[in-house]
Amino acid sequence: MEATTGSRRTDTCDVVVVGAGIVGAAVAVRIARFGMQVAVLDAQKVAGGATGRSAGMVVAGLPGHYRRAVKAFGREQARTLWALTIEGRERLAESANRVGVTLERVGSLAVAVTEEEVETLRASAELLREDGFDAWFGTTDPLGRGFLATLRQPDDGVVDVAELTRALLSSAPIAVHTDTEVYELEPTGEGVRVWAQGRNVRCGRVVLTVDGYASLLDPALSQWVTPGRALIVTTEPLAGAGFPIPCYANYGHKYACPLPDGRWALGAWWRPRPGAAPIEPDQSLREGLGRFITRYFPEVRGRIAGRRSGVMGFTSDGIPVVGRLPPPSPVVFALGFGGWGLSWAFVAAERLVEWILQDTDPGILSVERLTGNR
Numbered sequence: 001m002e003a004t005t006g007s008r009r010t011d012t013c014d015v016v017v018v019g020a021g022i023v024g025a026a027v028a029v030r031i032a033r034f035g036m037q038v039a040v041l042d043a044q045k046v047a048g049g050a051t052g053r054s055a056g057m058v059v060a061g062l063p064g065h066y067r068r069a070v071k072a073f074g075r076e077q078a079r080t081l082w083a084l085t086i087e088g089r090e091r092l093a094e095s096a097n098r099v100g101v102t103l104e105r106v107g108s109l110a111v112a113v114t115e116e117e118v119e120t121l122r123a124s125a126e127l128l129r130e131d132g133f134d135a136w137f138g139t140t141d142p143l144g145r146g147f148l149a150t151l152r153q154p155d156d157g158v159v160d161v162a163e164l165t166r167a168l169l170s171s172a173p174i175a176v177h178t179d180t181e182v183y184e185l186e187p188t189g190e191g192v193r194v195w196a197q198g199r200n201v202r203c204g205r206v207v208l209t210v211d212g213y214a215s216l217l218d219p220a221l222s223q224w225v226t227p228g229r230a231l232i233v234t235t236e237p238l239a240g241a242g243f244p245i246p247c248y249a250n251y252g253h254k255y256a257c258p259l260p261d262g263r264w265a266l267g268a269w270w271r272p273r274p275g276a277a278p279i280e281p282d283q284s285l286r287e288g289l290g291r292f293i294t295r296y297f298p299e300v301r302g303r304i305a306g307r308r309s310g311v312m313g314f315t316s317d318g319i320p321v322v323g324r325l326p327p328p329s330p331v332v333f334a335l336g337f338g339g340w341g342l343s344w345a346f347v348a349a350e351r352l353v354e355w356i357l358q359d360t361d362p363g364i365l366s367v368e369r370l371t372g373n374r
């Protein structure tokens with residue numbers, strides 16, 4: 001429903017989702033399935049944030065490999081988290097399939113560039129198999145690029161995630177408003193008044209899916225999420241060049257990914273260091289990516305056609321969080337998707353929507369994980 005006061009429009013709906021990335025789209029579609037009126041507001045265009053800059057690698061698991069996850073979270077929790085990312089990858093594949101977008105199941109290769117990483121991959125493969133996951137470790141490099149060892153996950157893949165986001169948002173009765181930055185959320189007796197560029201929306205609930213931009217919208221969110229930056233370069237189409245499978249090195253922080261149109265994407269990202277400037281300068285990332293390209297993909301030099309960078313949100317333990325703004329308010333969030341957010345997006349969206357509409361427990365994704373209340 002719409003009314004106009006002066007040049008400002010006032011809409012009403014049941015739920016406003018702030019952020020038209022892959023997470024906002026997954027949330028909005030799920031809410032619409034409950035028959036509720038949903039509006040999605042974004043400061044940029046659809047998939048204008050990390051989503052549209054991503055390489056589209058859908059990799060189950062956690063950056064750093066399974067051995068590190070076991071060390072950080074303990075065996076049982078690591079197993080739960082790993083299984084959730086597999087569930088997330090499969091939910092993404094199903095949703096993509098429903099809207100006519102394909103997750104190309106080309107698999108993925110974790111590759112080792114140091115002896116230490118070889119041992120981490122070897123140990124991770126053993127632990128994964130013991131815990132019932134598929135993982136193939138080898139000390140030959142099927143890509144012939146001098147990697148020291150590889151761990152293959154056959155069911156991972158690549159998707160055009162911007163196309164998927166657009167297709168999801170058009171697949172349901174969702175009002176999408178782009179170039180509409182939200183700058184204030186005002187609680188009212190019955191819900192929230194959302195103040196945005198050129199538009200107000202009165203609604204019962206707000207879902208924030210703004211990932212790395214969270215603390216700009218509400219400083220209270222900086223206790224959970226810190227912005228970090230990723231860089232990516234894309235090549236011109238490299239006809240006939242053999243490079244069949246996405247691979248990631250340096251514990252997941254550098255990668256190369258063949259795109260469906262014949263271009264390659266090569267990227268690097270890093271979690272923000274404690275005390276670092278809110279969005280770190282790109283210099284060290286840029287140099288690290290340059291060294292990776294020169295050493296392992298030298299044919300790309302001189303054939304780079306595009307460069308972009310993007311902002312992502314990181315929690316202290318690297319796992320996304322679902323929570324509510326204090327004091328218990330109708331504003332909830334799903335944030336902290338980091339550098340491997342695609343395999344988390346759909347599972348987090350599902351947990352969030354079921355929590356707010358059906359009162360189920362978001363489990364390990366609850367922000368209470370970080371407060372020690374669980």
Ligand SMILES: Cc1cc2nc3c(=O)[nH]c(=O)nc-3n(C[C@H](O)[C@H](O)[C@H](O)COP(=O)(O)OP(=O)(O)OC[C@H]3O[C@@H](n4cnc5c(N)ncnc54)[C@H](O)[C@@H]3O)c2cc1C
Nearest residue numbers: 019021022023043049050051055056057182310340341342
């Ligand atoms: C260069 C790069 C490469 C990547 N490659 C991969 C990869 O291959 N595989 C993988 O799994 N992950 C990858 N990632 C990470 C992945 O893209 C993210 O984890 C994921 O896209 C997060 O989705 P999101 O919807 O939460 O956030 P975003 O896509 O960032 O969406 C947030 C949206 O919120 C909007 N917004 C922010 N503030 C406001 C406001 N005040 N009002 C209105 N709108 C607002 C922004 O405009 C933005 O569109 C990559 C990230 C980058 C940057």
